[in-house]
Amino acid sequence: MLNLQPTTYDQRLKILFVFVVSCWLLVVGQIAYAATAVIEIDTGRETINALEGTLVLPSGAKIDTIYTGNSAILIWITPPEIEGNTIKFAGITPGGFRGRYPVFSFDSASGVQNYSFKSVNAIRSDSSGTSVPVKLIVSPGEIAEDTVPPEPFDILSSKTPEAFAGRYFASFLAQDKGTGVEKYEYALIWILPPDKNDWREAESPLVLNGLDVFKTIYVRAADHNGNYRAVSTAGPYRHASILIGSIIVVCVLLFLKRSFYSRS
Amino acid sequence: MALYLKCFIIFGIFLLPAYFALAQTYSSNNFTITAPALYPGGYSSSDTFRLTGVISQFAIGTSTIDSFKLFPGFLYFPFVSTPIVTATAGTQQVALSWTAADASTGWSVGQYSVGQSTTAGGPYTFSNVGNVLSSTRTSLTAGTTYYFVIRVLDALDNGIATSTEVSAVPTAPAAPPTGGGGGGGSGGMQYYGTGKADFSGRAYPRSLVTILKDAQLLGTVTAGTDGTFRASVSSLSAGTYIFSVYSEDKEGRRSNLVTFPTSIAEGVTANITGIFIAPTIGVDKSEVRRGDDISFFGQSAPQADIVIAVNSEEEFFAKTVSDKDGIYLYNFDTVVLEYGSHSAKSKSSIGNQLISGYGLAANFRVGIQNVFAEIKKRVCSARGDVNMDCKVNLVDFSIAAYWYNRPNPPANVDINGDGKVNLVDFSIMAYNWTG
Numbered sequence: 001m002l003n004l005q006p007t008t009y010d011q012r013l014k015i016l017f018v019f020v021v022s023c024w025l026l027v028v029g030q031i032a033y034a035a036t037a038v039i040e041i042d043t044g045r046e047t048i049n050a051l052e053g054t055l056v057l058p059s060g061a062k063i064d065t066i067y068t069g070n071s072a073i074l075i076w077i078t079p080p081e082i083e084g085n086t087i088k089f090a091g092i093t094p095g096g097f098r099g100r101y102p103v104f105s106f107d108s109a110s111g112v113q114n115y116s117f118k119s120v121n122a123i124r125s126d127s128s129g130t131s132v133p134v135k136l137i138v139s140p141g142e143i144a145e146d147t148v149p150p151e152p153f154d155i156l157s158s159k160t161p162e163a164f165a166g167r168y169f170a171s172f173l174a175q176d177k178g179t180g181v182e183k184y185e186y187a188l189i190w191i192l193p194p195d196k197n198d199w200r201e202a203e204s205p206l207v208l209n210g211l212d213v214f215k216t217i218y219v220r221a222a223d224h225n226g227n228y229r230a231v232s233t234a235g236p237y238r239h240a241s242i243l244i245g246s247i248i249v250v251c252v253l254l255f256l257k258r259s260f261y262s263r264s
Numbered sequence: 265m266a267l268y269l270k271c272f273i274i275f276g277i278f279l280l281p282a283y284f285a286l287a288q289t290y291s292s293n294n295f296t297i298t299a300p301a302l303y304p305g306g307y308s309s310s311d312t313f314r315l316t317g318v319i320s321q322f323a324i325g326t327s328t329i330d331s332f333k334l335f336p337g338f339l340y341f342p343f344v345s346t347p348i349v350t351a352t353a354g355t356q357q358v359a360l361s362w363t364a365a366d367a368s369t370g371w372s373v374g375q376y377s378v379g380q381s382t383t384a385g386g387p388y389t390f391s392n393v394g395n396v397l398s399s400t401r402t403s404l405t406a407g408t409t410y411y412f413v414i415r416v417l418d419a420l421d422n423g424i425a426t427s428t429e430v431s432a433v434p435t436a437p438a439a440p441p442t443g444g445g446g447g448g449g450s451g452g453m454q455y456y457g458t459g460k461a462d463f464s465g466r467a468y469p470r471s472l473v474t475i476l477k478d479a480q481l482l483g484t485v486t487a488g489t490d491g492t493f494r495a496s497v498s499s500l501s502a503g504t505y506i507f508s509v510y511s512e513d514k515e516g517r518r519s520n521l522v523t524f525p526t527s528i529a530e531g532v533t534a535n536i537t538g539i540f541i542a543p544t545i546g547v548d549k550s551e552v553r554r555g556d557d558i559s560f561f562g563q564s565a566p567q568a569d570i571v572i573a574v575n576s577e578e579e580f581f582a583k584t585v586s587d588k589d590g591i592y593l594y595n596f597d598t599v600v601l602e603y604g605s606h607s608a609k610s611k612s613s614i615g616n617q618l619i620s621g622y623g624l625a626a627n628f629r630v631g632i633q634n635v636f637a638e639i640k641k642r643v644c645s646a647r648g649d650v651n652m653d654c655k656v657n658l659v660d661f662s663i664a665a666y667w668y669n670r671p672n673p674p675a676n677v678d679i680n681g682d683g684k685v686n687l688v689d690f691s692i693m694a695y696n697w698t699g
């Protein structure tokens with residue numbers, strides 16, 4: 001029979017030591033795993049309006065979610081996404097900014113150590129296209145609880161012969177001051193508001209096919225905590241379709257009325 | 265007699281050049297330089313500092329070894345823009361933030377100083393806060409109106425610009441909450457924040473001022489006859505917003521975007537003052553024969569001092585004043601300009617108190633003939649307006665993003681004409697953004 005009772009003072013001390021060290025490693029491990037890394041930009045004395053770059057992750061880094069809430073970059077050309085052991089990103093900020101601001105953040109087991117940047121390109125906000133030196137910094141931070149949905153936003157529909165095979169498309173962009181916009185969903189509806197089965201994943205721009213141009217376009221933006229903001233706009237020919245529909249209804253009613261009176 | 269004649273001739277030979285070499289007196293509204301002595305000199309450099317000659321009376325501003333610049337001569341207008349200041353009241357405190365002051369032509373920003381007073385217009389108690397763009401003033405009395413200004417200091421701590429005054433009323437500590445927290449936005453009701461921002465500043469008389477929030481159109485407001493405008497935005501959530509403001513002059517020329525990141529808190533109003541939209545500028549000739557005049561004109565606030573900077577190998581400056589409608593005109597003699605492409609931009613100041621940044625530039629060529637510029641009643645932003653609807657917004661971005669890193673983009677999408685759509689094209693689009 002195995003006796004687990006420590007017999008001597010030394011053995012008890014050893015067990016206590018192992019227990020304390022195990023607890024310490026567990027706690028430190030949890031802290032390291034929970035560490036939030038914030039990628040910040042310091043433009044020094046330059047005002048920039050466009051930024052692109054690649055963040056090289058340390059080997060074995062595990063990143064679940066990337067947060068873009070409250071970023072200095074307002075419009076992402078390439079939202080930060082993990083590709084192998086890198087995160088590529090590119091975006092613009094109309095009007096530009098100067099100083100130190102967050103770009104994006106993520107939870108990482110690697111803490112804020114051993115990251116590096118490559119192919120960083122920041123463009124001065126003067127329409128000259130001049131690249132200027134900026135500092136990208138990885139610093140510790142935290143993701144606050146987010147109970148606020150994304151900001152109200154607009155849907156703009158347009159078409160051009162230069163893109164999307166000349167078809168109409170809807171552009172939209174939501175900002176979220178907490179965790180950032182995680183995804184968009186859309187619904188194209190004739191009359192009634194959409195129900196939960198009508199929503200489909202969307203990306204801006206959303207190309208409108210066939211009869212979609214006659215429908216109402218609903219778009220909702222959801223943040224990483226599930227809060228969402230829904231907005232809608234009439235499709236490019238929505239009002240025309242309502243007008244034509246109304247004329248048809250009136251004509252049908254007139255026809256029925258005439259038929260009724262002629263019979264009576 | 266012959267001896268006297270010889271003496272007279274010798275005396276004349278020595279004195280006549282001295283007479284013609286008498287120094288001229290230079291003066292302007294701001295300075296007078298009496299009898300300066302000019303010594304042609306060499307160049308100065310930074311890495312291994314060397315000053316081989318001096319053109320006297322150049323000492324405007326401060327030179328440092330890190331970013332050494334020497335501006336010799338007289339026709340320089342040291343320039344610094346006044347910061348746009350945001351004051352957000354908190355619990356017995358006020359959070360201040362401001363835009364960076366742009367300094368050039370002899371001035372550089374060393375740090376900022378916060379002036380605080382409980383009386384409108386001061387006197388203020390100043391405290392230096394370093395070269396930062398925010399400061400929180402604590403231990404304030406709840407319910408008392410505090411007035412603040414931000415003073416820009418040069419490297420020697422001389423004040424070179426002071427913002428307009430901004431005020432805020434700190435609040436008392438809130439009672440502890442008794443109910444549960446609010447839900448998210450995932451229900452049927454749409455959530456709206458309770459933060460607010462009040463804007464005030466100067467544009468052009470009776471012009472339409474457009475306000476963007478995070479690059480999206482928020483609304484417009486019409487400036488008064490004195491060019492001042494006020495606007496208010498509500499239903500803001502807590503977070504950092506990038507607000508931008510621009511205007512159009514009476515000829516449809518657009519100003520550049522004035523941008524100010526602003527931190528908003530729930531239930532609190534952020535007061536943003538000192539927005540000063542830079543003047544517009546136009547030229548009467550797209551090409552001017554060297555030696556002929558070219559006219560620079562545009563619109564700013566009424567009775568503002570306008571400084572026009574003409575970019576050449578050497579930068580030239582001219583000064584004029586706008587009229588009661590904010591219109592200005594200056595005829596510039598191009599004899600000093602080299603042949604080739606040039607640009608001109610302008611800024612304005614009111615009583616040396618409120619100073620704008622430089623506005624958008626107007627381009628022209630100095631050549632061998634005069635070609636008059638086409639005067640358009642309304643000028644669409646040529647660069648970045650991909651679908652030519654006179655707006656640069658998300659639609660143009662979508663079209664450009666479609667062609668991002670794709671081969672053979674259309675000419676109107678490839679904004680800088682380098683055969684590809686990349687970050688530079690998006691940067692130009694962002695610069696001309698209208699929302």
